[in-house]
Amino acid sequence: MLGALTLLLLFQLIGEVIARALALPIPGPVIGMGLLFLALLLRGGPSEELRTTSGTLLMHLSLLFVPAGTGIVLYGDRLAAEWLPLTAALLGSTALAIAVTALVLRALMRRRETPRAGGEARP
Known part of the structure; x- marks a missing residue:
């Protein structure tokens, strides 16, 4: 779970760095999500650990709206x-x-x- 969370946060960080470095009007997490999507396409899909971790995050999605x-x-x-x-x-x-x-x-x-x-x- 820690590895999957690290991967998600790493892609968010990469997206944030790109958005700020290029002064893009797109939020960094959106760019990071797109990059993660491309990486998963190239890899052939998410690992079981990433699938489980993202499922857990989605179950607790309401907490993210606080x-x-x-x-x-x-x-x-x-x-x-x-x-x-x-x-x-x-x-x-x-x-x-x-x-x-x-x-x-x-x-x-x-x-x-x-x-x-x-x-x-x-x-």
Whole structure:
């Protein structure tokens, strides 16, 4: 578990260093997550230790929202002052996520329905 946590934090650190060094508008953890994804693609998937550790983290995901909740309480005045752009961003990103998910689902369903060279449909 310690090795998997170290790996996750290492990729987050690498992403943070890249984001700050190149002054990118993308958060470092997002860059680190992308790099971890690429590394796992090249490796052929996560190890059992990484799979178990990430599953444990996901089970306790609600604890990771405590800092966000604290920030809402701390910056409540600013949120109240800028409610319109925040609401627009939330609604827009939610609509975009739903649309992209629907398009990907449609493409995957079409791909599944197209017949193979032997004339059979894909399972």
